[in-house]
Amino acid sequence: MEVHHHPHVEKKNFKEYLLEGLMIFLAVTMGFIAESIRENITKHEREHHLMEMLVQDLKKDIIHLDTVHNRNEIKLEKIESLRKFVIAAIDNELTDSVYKQMYFIEKTYGNSSLPLRFVPSDRVLSQLEKTDAYNIITKQNVSDSILNYKGNNTTLIDQYQIIREYYQLKAHEIAHQVFKGSLVDNLKDSKTGKWSSMIQANKKISLLTRDKNVLEMYSSKLRDVFSFLYNYSSFLVPAQKTRAERLISLIEKEYHLENE
Numbered sequence: 001m002e003v004h005h006h007p008h009v010e011k012k013n014f015k016e017y018l019l020e021g022l023m024i025f026l027a028v029t030m031g032f033i034a035e036s037i038r039e040n041i042t043k044h045e046r047e048h049h050l051m052e053m054l055v056q057d058l059k060k061d062i063i064h065l066d067t068v069h070n071r072n073e074i075k076l077e078k079i080e081s082l083r084k085f086v087i088a089a090i091d092n093e094l095t096d097s098v099y100k101q102m103y104f105i106e107k108t109y110g111n112s113s114l115p116l117r118f119v120p121s122d123r124v125l126s127q128l129e130k131t132d133a134y135n136i137i138t139k140q141n142v143s144d145s146i147l148n149y150k151g152n153n154t155t156l157i158d159q160y161q162i163i164r165e166y167y168q169l170k171a172h173e174i175a176h177q178v179f180k181g182s183l184v185d186n187l188k189d190s191k192t193g194k195w196s197s198m199i200q201a202n203k204k205i206s207l208l209t210r211d212k213n214v215l216e217m218y219s220s221k222l223r224d225v226f227s228f229l230y231n232y233s234s235f236l237v238p239a240q241k242t243r244a245e246r247l248i249s250l251i252e253k254e255y256h257l258e259n260e
Contacts, residue, residue: 051255057121058244068118069237078109083222099205120153163228171221
């Protein structure tokens with residue numbers, strides 16, 4: 001019978017086992033290091049990209065802040081004019097021309113169009129919030145400034161709601177006691193889609209009431225609207241606009257975006 005002999009296997013010494021183990025350890029370690037480097041590069045690229053987009057959003061915010069502020073400044077002027085007319089009407093019969101101005105101002109600026117609201121660009125800020133991406137912002141001063149800007153946007157939203165849903169509503173409720181709604185037509189321009197108010201020329205223009213208490217209360221509510229709208233407008237420009245400009249400068253400096 002043929003006898004099968006097992007091949008002779010040379011035993012490894014301790015040094016060879018140690019070398020193999022060391023090579024495996026180095027390979028695994030290098031793999032971890034490479035993966036960590038890759039993740040850091042990805043996070044850095046994402047952070048840089050988010051900051052680029054945030055600067056774009058902030059520049060849009062600045063344009064919108066200026067627009068809203070300027071239009072609300074016009075509203076402030078009109079509301080103050082209306083308040084002075086109301087005070088004058090307490091003890092005096094005003095001219096037809098003045099009454100027309102009062103009706104026009106109340107209908108155009110005292111209702112749904114007051115105040116004009118600032119809506120910040122939320123593309124990046126909401127992304128940072130939802131995905132907890134603040135963790136990838138490596139610069140603490142930038143992160144703090146972003147949170148400060150976002151917090152003030154929230155304050156602006158709250159201020160708008162207070163003016164719109166409380167002070168404006170209170171003034172408008174009393175306005176129903178002062179003005180005859182039937183004297184005003186709301187017209188929509190077929191080309192622009194914008195609404196405007198027109199006094200019906202074939203009707204006598206007068207106030208619904210000359211009651212002193214009603215007119216004084218209406219004047220008081222208009223003053224409240226004016227005061228809070230003034231504060232809101234001032235919070236837009238220069239306050240929030242300045243924060244946006246400073247945040248842009250900080251991001252451009254920290255992420256070297258000035259020349260990009």
